[in-house]
Amino acid sequence: MxxxxxxxxxxxxxxxxKRKLHFYDDYVATGGYKSLRAALDMTAADIIKTVxxxxxxxxxxxxxxxxxxxxxIPREKKGLHYLAVNADESxxxxxxxxxxxxxxxxxxxxxxxxxxxxxxxxxxxxFIRGEFHHEIKVTEQAVKEAYQKGIxxxxxxxxxxxxxxxxxxxxxxxxICGEETGLLEALEGKRGWPxxxxxxxxxxxxxxxxxxxxxxxxxxxxxxxIERGPAWxxxxxxxxxxxxxxxxxxxxxxxxxxxxxxxxxxxxxAINKLSGGMKGGKHKGTICGGISMGVLGPEQLDIKLDFxxxxxxxxxxxxxxxxxxxxxxxxxxxxxxxxxxxxxAHESCGQCTPCREGSAWMKKILDRILAGxxxxxxxxxxxxxxxxxxxxxxxxxxxxxxxxxxxxxxFVNKYxxxxxxxxxxxxxxxMGIKRGIRNVTTPMGSNTR
Amino acid sequence: xxxxTVDGKLIDCKERQMVLQACQDAGYKLPSYxxxxxxxxxxxxxxxxxxxxxxxxxxxxxxxxxxxxxVVHSRSPKAVASQKQVMExxxxxxxxxxxxxxxxxxxxxxxxxxxxxxxxxxxxEDKAKKPKKDVGDNIYLxxxxxxxxxxxxxxxxxxxxxxxxxxxxxxxxxxxxxFPGKPCNNKLAGNVVDLCPVGALLDKDFLFKQRVWLLxxxxxxxxxxxxxxxxxxxxxxxxxxxxxPRYNAEVNGWWISDDTRYSYKIIQNEKxxxxxxxxxxxxxxxxxxxxxxxxAVAQLKSLAAQSSGSLYAMLxxxxxxxxxxxxxxxxxxxxxxxxxILGPVPSAEEDDIFRHSLTGQQTFVIKAEKVPNAxxxxxxxxxxxxxxxxxxxxxxxxxxxxxxxxxxxxxxxYLSNWIKGALPAALATGFRVVQDILPTTLxxxxxxxxxxxxxxxxxxxxxxxxxxxxxxxxxxxxxxxxTREGDLYLALLGRTGVYNAQAIRxxxxxxxxxxxxxxxxxxxxxxEFAEL
Ligand SMILES: Cc1cc2nc3c(=O)[nH]c(=O)nc-3n(C[C@H](O)[C@H](O)[C@H](O)COP(=O)(O)O)c2cc1C
Ligand code: SF4
Ligand code: SF4
Ligand code: FES
Numbered sequence: 001m002x003x004x005x006x007x008x009x010x011x012x013x014x015x016x017x018k019r020k021l022h023f024y025d026d027y028v029a030t031g032g033y034k035s036l037r038a039a040l041d042m043t044a045a046d047i048i049k050t051v052x053x054x055x056x057x058x059x060x061x062x063x064x065x066x067x068x069x070x071x072x073i074p075r076e077k078k079g080l081h082y083l084a085v086n087a088d089e090s091x092x093x094x095x096x097x098x099x100x101x102x103x104x105x106x107x108x109x110x111x112x113x114x115x116x117x118x119x120x121x122x123x124x125x126x127f128i129r130g131e132f133h134h135e136i137k138v139t140e141q142a143v144k145e146a147y148q149k150g151i152x153x154x155x156x157x158x159x160x161x162x163x164x165x166x167x168x169x170x171x172x173x174x175x176i177c178g179e180e181t182g183l184l185e186a187l188e189g190k191r192g193w194p195x196x197x198x199x200x201x202x203x204x205x206x207x208x209x210x211x212x213x214x215x216x217x218x219x220x221x222x223x224x225x226i227e228r229g230p231a232w233x234x235x236x237x238x239x240x241x242x243x244x245x246x247x248x249x250x251x252x253x254x255x256x257x258x259x260x261x262x263x264x265x266x267x268x269x270a271i272n273k274l275s276g277g278m279k280g281g282k283h284k285g286t287i288c289g290g291i292s293m294g295v296l297g298p299e300q301l302d303i304k305l306d307f308x309x310x311x312x313x314x315x316x317x318x319x320x321x322x323x324x325x326x327x328x329x330x331x332x333x334x335x336x337x338x339x340x341x342x343x344x345a346h347e348s349c350g351q352c353t354p355c356r357e358g359s360a361w362m363k364k365i366l367d368r369i370l371a372g373x374x375x376x377x378x379x380x381x382x383x384x385x386x387x388x389x390x391x392x393x394x395x396x397x398x399x400x401x402x403x404x405x406x407x408x409x410x411f412v413n414k415y416x417x418x419x420x421x422x423x424x425x426x427x428x429x430x431m432g433i434k435r436g437i438r439n440v441t442t443p444m445g446s447n448t449r
Numbered sequence: 450x451x452x453x454t455v456d457g458k459l460i461d462c463k464e465r466q467m468v469l470q471a472c473q474d475a476g477y478k479l480p481s482y483x484x485x486x487x488x489x490x491x492x493x494x495x496x497x498x499x500x501x502x503x504x505x506x507x508x509x510x511x512x513x514x515x516x517x518x519x520v521v522h523s524r525s526p527k528a529v530a531s532q533k534q535v536m537e538x539x540x541x542x543x544x545x546x547x548x549x550x551x552x553x554x555x556x557x558x559x560x561x562x563x564x565x566x567x568x569x570x571x572x573x574e575d576k577a578k579k580p581k582k583d584v585g586d587n588i589y590l591x592x593x594x595x596x597x598x599x600x601x602x603x604x605x606x607x608x609x610x611x612x613x614x615x616x617x618x619x620x621x622x623x624x625x626x627x628f629p630g631k632p633c634n635n636k637l638a639g640n641v642v643d644l645c646p647v648g649a650l651l652d653k654d655f656l657f658k659q660r661v662w663l664l665x666x667x668x669x670x671x672x673x674x675x676x677x678x679x680x681x682x683x684x685x686x687x688x689x690x691x692x693x694p695r696y697n698a699e700v701n702g703w704w705i706s707d708d709t710r711y712s713y714k715i716i717q718n719e720k721x722x723x724x725x726x727x728x729x730x731x732x733x734x735x736x737x738x739x740x741x742x743x744x745a746v747a748q749l750k751s752l753a754a755q756s757s758g759s760l761y762a763m764l765x766x767x768x769x770x771x772x773x774x775x776x777x778x779x780x781x782x783x784x785x786x787x788x789x790i791l792g793p794v795p796s797a798e799e800d801d802i803f804r805h806s807l808t809g810q811q812t813f814v815i816k817a818e819k820v821p822n823a824x825x826x827x828x829x830x831x832x833x834x835x836x837x838x839x840x841x842x843x844x845x846x847x848x849x850x851x852x853x854x855x856x857x858x859x860x861x862x863y864l865s866n867w868i869k870g871a872l873p874a875a876l877a878t879g880f881r882v883v884q885d886i887l888p889t890t891l892x893x894x895x896x897x898x899x900x901x902x903x904x905x906x907x908x909x910x911x912x913x914x915x916x917x918x919x920x921x922x923x924x925x926x927x928x929x930x931x932t933r934e935g936d937l938y939l940a941l942l943g944r945t946g947v948y949n950a951q952a953i954r955x956x957x958x959x960x961x962x963x964x965x966x967x968x969x970x971x972x973x974x975x976x977e978f979a980e981l
Contacts, residue, residue: 174619191616196492196512348620350597351493357538360621364574381571388534394506395495395531 003236003262007224007244008217012103016257019103021138024145027106035223036151039114040160042226047118051222053230055242059096060086060178060215061290061320062399063241063307066222072202073119073210082211083116083124084187084201085219087139088171088178090129091290092343094323096246097216099258101128101135104220105142109166111219113146113157114226116164119212124166127183130173140168175347179398180213182349193349194398217246237263241306241319249275251286251326263319264309268301271326281328285414289320291340292403294410315414317406333418337411338366344404354388355401361385362408374423379416382408451517455479455499456524468510468521469497479523480532480561482539482646483598484511487703488607494598496539496561498531499523507531529565536566542577542621543647544593552648554661558596579624584614585633587653587707588642592624595649601625601641608704608813610806611635625649636801636815639710640703643693654711655691667924668695668967670911671709672767672864672904675818677913678705682713682905682924689713689905689924700917706801706815715864715903716925720887722900724930738899738932745858745882745897746941749783752856752880758786759855763840764830765792766820767862768934769909770918770961771953773829775938780858781835782942788836788850790843792860793867794823816914820863821904825912832957844873856880860934861889862901884934901934902927908935908950910964920950920966 006012011030013019022030039047052067073081085108089097100108112124126143128136143166147153152166169187171177177186181195184206205211221243225233234242241263247270250256254276261274267286271278285295288305294316296303303314310319327336345359362385365378386409388395390402412419451462455472462471470486472479482494492512499510502520507527522528539558547553579592597616602625605614613633617626627633633641642652664683669692671678679695692713694705715721725741726733752759762780764773780787801815830837842848856879861867868876868889876891883895892898906927910920927933935948954961 176619193491196490196509345620350616350618350620350623351491351599353493353495353535353538353596356597356621356623357541360577361538361541361572361574368574388531388538392506393531394508395498395534397493 003244003260006260007236008100008107008220008246009104009258009260011107012099021102022104022106023142024106024149027104031227032106032223033110033151035226036110036113037158039117039226040158040162042117044118044120047114047226050230051118051225054221054225054233055230055237055240056218056221056225056233057241057243057307058215059217059221059245059321060180061091061292061318063318066214066218069202069214070115070119070212072200073212074203077120080123080207080209081119081121082206082209083112083119083121084180084183084206084211084213085112085124085126085216086178086180086183086213087126087128087132087135087216088175088183089132089216089321090173090175090178091292091321091323092340093250093287093325094248094290094321095250096248096258096321096323098132098135099246099248100216100220101132101139105139106146107220107223108139108216109142109146109151111214111222112166113151113164114222115212115214115219117157117162119210120162121164121212124164125187125206126166126168127171127177127187128168129178130171136168136170143168174349175343176349176398176400179400182398183213184211191349193351194400196397238304238306238308240308245305245322247274247305248321248323249326250324252279252281252328252331253277253326254279264304264306266301267296267303267305267324270305270324271301275326278326278328281330283326284329284331285327285333285336287325287327287340287407288314288316288322289318290323290403291325291343291407292399293317293320294406295336295414297414316410317402333411333415334366334369334422337407338363338370340407340411341366341404344400344407348400348404349398352396352398352401354395355404358385358389359401359404362404369419369422372422374419376420376423376425378423379412379419382412386412451515451519453515453517453519453521455521462515466515468499468501468513468515468519470511471515472510479510480557480565481511482557482596483600485600485603485644485703488600488603491599491603494535494539494596496532496535496565498528498535500525500528532561532565533567536562537570537572539596540566540570541572541574542593543596544576546594549657550591550594550648551651551656551661552594552645556648557646577621582626583632584625584627584650585638587639587711588633589651589653589656590625591649591651594647595625595645596647597623597625598646599625600644600646601650604637604641604644605633605635606806608640608803608805609635609637610804610812612806613638614641636706636708637704637803637813639707640694640705643703652691659685659690664690665924666693667922669905669921669924670821670919671701671705671712672715672821673706673708673712673819674816675821675823675914676701676706676814676816677821677911677915677917677919678709679919680705680709684905684924687925689716700913700919702813704813706813708815712864713905715886716905718887721928722886722888722892722898722931723928724900726892726895726898728896733893733895733898738930738937741897741899742937742940745899746783748880748896749780749856749858749882753784753787755855756853757784758788758836758850759853760784760787761790761843761851761854761857762787763790763792763843763857763859764826765860765862766794766823766826767792767864767904768822768826768860769904769907769921769950770822770825770829770912771909771948771950771957772860772934772938773826774833774953774957774961775935775942775948776858776860777829777833779938779941781833786836788838788854789830789833790837790857791823791826791830791839793840795819795863795867818914821913822911824914824916825910825918828912829957843875846875851875854879856882858882859884859891859895860901861885861887861891862903863887884937899937900931902931906931907933908948908966910950910954910961918960918964920964922966 492509678701
């Protein structure tokens with residue numbers, strides 16, 4: 001396997017000074033919309049098969065097979081089909097989708113159009129995070145061009161009989177609206193509260209109709225796959241995680257930024273070869289795919305960054321978005337975890353009792369540990385509360401709570417000594433009711449409140 | 450029909466039913482907060498999580514459809530651990546002020562703590578503090594007690610369609626709230642108090658009045674309109690303290706209107722007539738019911754003896770059918786040609802129709818006709834046969850039958866003063882026995898005044914607009930000095946014994962004979978609203 005030439009970033013210069021925004025003419029001049037014209041000559045089933053054969057897995061976090069997702073959409077059409085582009089990129093440490101939209105918005109639109117052909121989509125919504133003012137402007141401009149050039153609109157895609165409308169929808173800056181069903185609710189004008197699944201969006205999505213939801217990067221992978229074929233796509237990456245990937249490197253590295261390489265490079269390679277090596281000290285840990293996935297420990301530099309190795313050998317939830325936050329030896333892991341948990345407590349949509357109450361409780365415990373009032377059983381408590389969260393045990397509606405769980409689980413377990421040092425065994429005190437250790441050794445053993 | 454096994458019990462289900470509902474129907478209880486059979490299913494509180502064999506995760510039983518042969522465990526270690534955890538979570542920020550909380554005694558949080566919770570909280574941080582809010586003319590919201598089940602929000606969106614309540618904020622900071630200047634005052638608003646599984650939404654009217662475990666329930670029917678909403682009268686020591694909805698799929702579902710909810714106030718109305726009067730030397734003098742009654746009977750008999758067809762009975766649509774039957778029969782026993790007149794039937798312009806705010810589907814109707822039994826009285830009058838008329842004919846004097854009337858027995862019983870403006874001429878002349886619960890210009894000029902009993906003080910049945918005949922029962926006894934109408938009419942008929950609504954219905958024949966009171970005549974307060 002080898003990564004020889006940029007695929008997703010072929011129009012984005014490695015040198016930030018030379019990067020240029022590609023609108024329609026530049027895009028076409030560099031080979032754009034060839035795949036869409038090719039796709040117009042293919043049957044829907046062929047397009048789906050090509051994408052499935054390529055082994056493309058979702059780049060939005062879950063790593064679900066993109067081809068399979070398309071095949072769930074009912075063949076027989078009984079009404080409108082929708083496509084929702086997830087450009088709500090809010091996962092801390094993740095900044096790859098905006099990079100694509102910043103410089104190459106038409107590659108996304110081409111991916112949208114091809115996917116619409118495959119799943120008979122009538123209306124596509126590009127749901128962009130509200131804070132992405134520039135990206136919203138750029139994408140709106142590109143969509144306008146695409147309407148003018150006969151890609152979108154009632155004239156049919158390049159005059160064909162397949163008609164596609166496309167709208168840019170601005171989010172209001174809530175992380176939870178990146179969760180696919182939260183996104184659909186927000187799109188429908190409601191509060192971004194994720195839905196229970198089943199029914200899955202492929203059957204009842206936006207406005208109750210079959211809906212494909214894909215991440216920006218996933219869709220940007222589609223045109224190259226159509227153009228050069230699944231076999232070529234599979235020359236990159238690993239057998240179970242083929243293809244190129246954007247790695248968002250941040251934290252204590254010398255050259256933070258977005259880098260394209262193939263899936264399956266090691267963490268060591270990503271830090272040292274892509275982003276110029278550690279800054280300010282030795283490697284202590286790397287949050288691997290946005291904070292929801294958990295943290296890779298100091299000795300896990302050999303972990304392969306693909307959808308499976310991070311999970312099975314790395315002990316994390318998965319690769320996620322491959323937004324890496326690299327931390328050097330001077331990082332306070334308790335602060336780091338507290339920061340993550342604070343994020344979840346703040347962003348929890350508040351529907352599910354375990355997520356709403358649990359994340360706030362865990363944050364309060366971590367605040368107390370940081371204030372120097374931790375004790376040993378706080379860690380047991382954290383590890384117990386963490387287990388009560390998430391769609392994996394089935395106790396919550398969406399995966400946000402799994403983020404809280406995995407961040408806590410991996411941080412506390414992988415840096416147990418550091419946490420334990422701040423959480424000593426119970427200290428009996430004369431008064432016994434100093435805040436933080438009250439209820440512990442009060443003479444009557446009673447609750448002092 | 451699919452069958453599932455829950456904790457070793459075989460349960461018959463309906464097709465496409467959810468596990469939780471199937472269990473509830475079969476009388477097997479699973480805990481639930483956010484689920485309400487009359488609302489959409491958010492499956493968000495997560496107290497109802499169960500294990501289903503073959504599915505590795507816990508699933509919400511309220512949102513998992515039954516499958517034939519499904520094996521469900523709600524008491525497995527995994528399910529129990531989850532219940533305990535959810536209970537602990539719900540309590541960490543709960544003020545635990547049960548001693549001063551109105552909901553105490555009928556609170557799901559208390560009940561499930563006892564059944565599913567852990568005895569000690571491990572939460573040692575500071576509790577979140579949230580404010581009390583005035584969210585409507587009749588409603589307080591104690592946000593700190595709220596468990597965010599969103600039942601109330603869904604009600605205002607999906608049933609009343611008025612969408613006053615919403616969730617403000619996100620995560621642990623979220624609260625139920627109203628939009629500024631838009632209080633929750635719709636005509637169904639009180640239902641959100643019933644819906645609330647905890648003591649967060651409280652009825653200002655009931656606030657701090659009674660501990661709920663002291664209240665007893667009697668099934669009854671709403672007296673405010675022809676809809677026939679099914680209710681429970683909740684009372685203690687002879688005082689009705691509140692009215693709660695009683696589930697009836699065909700009539701009111703789970704809900705009642707606020708008019709119904711606060712209709713009990715008529716019982717305690719200060720102006721109520723509490724003793725009998727008779728006219729002596731041109732003015733009304735207080736007397737005993739017995740004496741007034743004897744005087745009335747003697748006068749009516751002498752009028753009837755002079756000429757037949759000179760008496761009438763004005764049967765009010767507030768009366769029970771049984772009472773109307775007895776009074777009608779009695780007046781005909783005195784004067785076989787007596788005219789039976791249906792009293793005034795007040796009506797609003799049109800029905801109040803409530804719709805789901807998104808789908809537009811009709812969810813509830815408050816009938817325009819503001820009396821409970823116009824249909825029933827019409828039916829009784831036609832069953833008794835003979836001369837009859839209606840109120841408009843009486844006051845306009847158009848009907849020749851009504852030319853010779855010399856005396857009558859007029860029943861009111863309306864919840865508010867029913868004589869608007871000056872007394873109609875037809876009611877101002879002749880010998881008039883007036884039986885009412887509130888004083889009116891008519892009762893002030895009558896020859897005999899008899900105090901009436903309110904519906905909560907007597908048994909009977911009413912027929913709603915759709916022809917459904919529904920019985921109601923006495924919760925309390927009438928105030929001192931008031932004899933129930935049924936007993937008076939039996940005396941008027943010269944019969945002995947006490948009034949028994951069921952026995953009278955048998956005498957009246959079909960369709961009344963088939964009507965009988967629900968078996969839960971007197972019942973402890975329901976633990977869970979969904980059971981009503
Ligand atoms: C809490 C939460 C937040 C998410 N945020 C995003 C996001 O910002 N962008 C995104 O593409 N996917 C996000 N996802 C993943 C989506 O739910 C969904 O899996 C993804 O959009 C599917 O696209 P893909 O198959 O192309 O990866 C999030 C998931 C969760 C649980
Ligand atoms: S898990 Fe958290 S964020 Fe997701 S639906 Fe439940 S409460 Fe909302
Ligand atoms: S106020 Fe009551 S009904 Fe409304 S969300 Fe809170 S607990 Fe539920
Ligand atoms: S009752 Fe099932 S999740 Fe609330």
